[in-house]
Amino acid sequence: MRGPTAHGSVRLADVARHVGTSSQTISNALNHPERLTADLLERSLAGVEELGYRPNRSARTLRNQRSRLIGVRVEPPRPDRAALLLDQFLHALAASAAGLGYHLILAQAAGDTAELDAYEELRQTTTVDAFVLSGAHRDDPRAAWLRERGISFASFGRPWDTDLDPDDGSDAGSESPWVDVDGAAGVRAAVRHVAAQGHEEIAFLGWPEESDVGRDRRRGWAEACHELGLPARRQAGVVDEFEAGRDAAHRLLHPRRGGPVPTAVVCASDTLALGVLRTLSELGLRAGADVAVTGFDNTPTAALTTPGLTSLEQPLAAIAAELLRLVDSQLRGDVPGSSGDAHTLLAPTLVVRGSSTR
Amino acid sequence: MRGPTAHGSVRLADVARHVGTSSQTISNALNHPERLTADLLERSLAGVEELGYRPNRSARTLRNQRSRLIGVRVEPPRPDRAALLLDQFLHALAASAAGLGYHLILAQAAGDTAELDAYEELRQTTTVDAFVLSGAHRDDPRAAWLRERGISFASFGRPWDTDLDPDDGSDAGSESPWVDVDGAAGVRAAVRHVAAQGHEEIAFLGWPEESDVGRDRRRGWAEACHELGLPARRQAGVVDEFEAGRDAAHRLLHPRRGGPVPTAVVCASDTLALGVLRTLSELGLRAGADVAVTGFDNTPTAALTTPGLTSLEQPLAAIAAELLRLVDSQLRGDVPGSSGDAHTLLAPTLVVRGSSTR
DNA sequence: CTGTTAGCGCTTTCAC
C-alpha cells in the first residue's frame, strides 16, 4: 500500500521503487521492451500491473510533443435534414481511435471560419496531434489550411481537386489522404433494384450541378439507366432540404405533354426521398405500390418512417477505421501519399424497404 | 530528438524576452493580472497578442493537475430506436464547454462495464477533469463509482435515488448534481393538446413499470386525463423499440368488449410513436384524421416522416449549459450539493405536426 | 543492459 503521492495516482517512480529499479527502466519496459532482459522486463511489467500504473498523459505529451488526441468537428444539427449520421460516425471513429490508442476531442464551431479558429486553438495549445475532417469538398479551405501548417489529417469525402479517376495513381493534385463512399456505385445499385421491380421510367432527384458529390450520384443514375436500356429523362437538382425535395417531387411527377410520368424516383439523400414520400401522400399515391422511392445514407429515419425507406447504407465502421489508419500512419512518420493506399473508395449497401417494393 | 520544425509554437519565454521581463510575469499577466502594475500588464498582454502566444495545454495540465477536458460517452447507435439526439446533445455540450474554456473528449465503450473502464483510463491518465453522464438512472453504478473516487460529474437524467419532490431541499440521498427533463409536464401538455382536438379516449404507450422515466411520463398522462375529466383507461408498457410500439399499438387499438377504442395514443418516445404510425397504416387508419399520435424527444425523424409526428422537444442547449455550469462549479471548488441549485428540471416544448391534428 | 541526468512549458512558492 503505497501512498506518498499527491493525488492518489501511481507514478513511474512508485513502480520503480516497488520493483527495485529506476523510473527509466520501467519507462523502457513499457515503451522499448526489447531493451530489457527477459527477467527484468517481466518483473517490471508485473510491478506495473500490481500497482495499476497508468502513464500520466500530460507529462507524456509534454515530453513527446504528441498527445494522441485527434480533433473532430461536431457540426450544428440541421432540422430540415435527416440526421447527419454524426452520432454513428463519431461512435465508429471513437471505437477505431480506442483501438489505436487515440482519443477524440470535439471541436465545436458555428461557421467555417470559426472551424479553422477552433482547429488553430487546438493545434497551438498542442492539444491535438491531428484532425479528421468530414464533408470535404473541392478547394476545401480546411485541407489547404492544414496542409500549409504541416498538420496531419484525413478526410471523409474526396477533395475532388482533380477529375481523375481515383484508380489513377498519378493524381498529384489531391495528396491529402481521404476515404469516401462510392456514390455512383450506390445509385447504380438503387436504379438496378428499382428496374428489377419493373419500373421503366426512373427519375433522379439530386443536388445542384455545382455539387461534386451530387454529380457523382447523378452519374450513377445515368449510367445504370443506360446499361439497362432505360431512358434517363427526368431529373431535378435542389438543395438538400426536406421542403425542396417535396416541391421538386411535385414537379417531377407532374405529367408533361409528350412524356410519361416517372414511376420511380431515385434520390441523392434520405432527406430528399422523405420529401418525395410526403408529396406522394399529398397526391394520394402509395410509395412502393404506385411510385418507388429510394434514398441515400440509411439514416435512422429510413427504418422508422412508414413505409420504410429503401436507402444506401454507408459503411461507417470501415470508413472510420480507415480514417484512423490514415491518421495513425502519418503520425508514425510514414509518408501517406507515397504508400499508394491513401485514398479509399467504399461501396454503400442497398437496404430494401417498403418504399420501393410493390 | 526535436522536431525539424519544432512546431514553431510560441512559448512563454519567447513572450517574456519580447517584452523584456521573465516568463512567470507573463504567466501572472495571464492568470493573476492583479499582481502586475498597470503598465507591465499592458505591455505583457500586448506581447502575448503580438506573438500570438497560446499556452501549451500539456505543460499547463502537468503543472496544475487540471486538463480542462471533460469526458462524455458516445453510445453505440441502436437501429431500432430513433436517433438518440446524441449529435444534438454533443453539439450543445461542446458549445457550452467552449464558452467556459473546456473541451470534450469522447469515451467509447461497448457495454456498461467497459464504460467504467473507459472512465477509469481517462481518469488515471489524468486526461480529464470530470465527466458528463447521460441517461442516469436509479442506482446508477457510474454515479456511485465516480463519487467513491471523488471525481466531479454531472448527469443528464435524475438518479431517482429518492422519490422526493425535486423542490424539496432535503433530498440528501441524491447529492449528485443533475439536470433532467420534466417528462410528466411534457406528457401533460401532449394530452391537453390532443384533448383540445376533441379526443376523449386517450391511450398511453410507454415503457415497463421498472423504468423511472417511463413512470414519470405515464404519471403525466394519468394526471392530465384526471384534470380534464377524461378516462385514463388504456395503456401499455413495452421496451423502447419500433417493433414493440407497432405490436402494442395493434393491441391498444383492438376493440375490447365493453370498452371504446382509443382515438389518440400519447407515447413516451418517438420510437414508439413511429411504431404506432406504422400500425395505423397497416389498419388503414389515417394518423391525425382518425387517430392522433404524439411522441417524445422530437427526433429528426419526427419532422421528416409523413405525416409529421407531433412530439416534445427537449431543451438540449439549456440542458447542456446547465450540465457544464454544474461541472465547472465543482471544478472551481464550490460544493455543488450546498448551493441548492444543483438539480434542475426543465420542461420540454410541444411541437405540433400532422399526426395529431385533423 | 541499466541508471543518471536533463528538460519538455508552465506556474506556485519564496526571496528580493
Place this chain on the structure above:
DNA sequence: GTGAAAGCGCTAACAG
C-alpha cells in the same frame, strides 16, 4: 511588485 528557483511526470540521450 517583480524575478529566480523548483518541480509537475515522463522519456531521449548518454554514461557506466
